Amino acid sequence: MKTRIKELRARYDLTQEDLAKKVGVRRETILFIEKGRYNPSIKLAHDIAKALQTTIDELFIFDDQ
């Protein structure tokens, strides 16, 4: 799974810390999601998408293979 979190964070000038505080998680969690090493819950994915003014579909790119 790939994400566009980093790209959208840059668009809104948000650091990992800022985003983490907005969605109520630790900074490492955002880091691991960005790297594709942690699959967030639907609730967290929704919260991140909302914080970045996008949708879950737009934020996460699922590799079918």
Add this chain to the structure above:
Amino acid sequence: MNQRTVNRLWLAATAAVSLIGFVVFGIILGGVLASAVFAVIVATGSASLWVVWRKRQDRKAGYPIKDERTKILEGRAAYYTVFISTYMMLALLWYNFIIAKVFDLPVLTTSTHVNQVLIGLTLATVSVFVGLRWYFMRKGDAV
């Protein structure tokens, strides 16, 4: 001073005090048990202080103490720790039932070895949990 440096200094200080205490108690009292007890008390106290300090730092910075990732990974570490601890206890039983008799070694009994066994098992279980938690936190959770 950043978080990583503080963590390393804290760990080094704890290890140094534990080691010095272990050696000194071993020399003064001539017993490994007293040394081990001292090392356990220092390590436990230091770890508790570190956890409290870290939580305060996180709270001040506006982070939650635990989020969904830490809860999931700590749960996974605890799950594996239960199994590993069970195997360690089974290993001790096997030692008493078979190994001690075959190799003519002392059998562990409640009147002679209970403290050593309890301290050893406690240390091993805590170490397994801390090690697994660290490993899972670094590895992540991606499928």
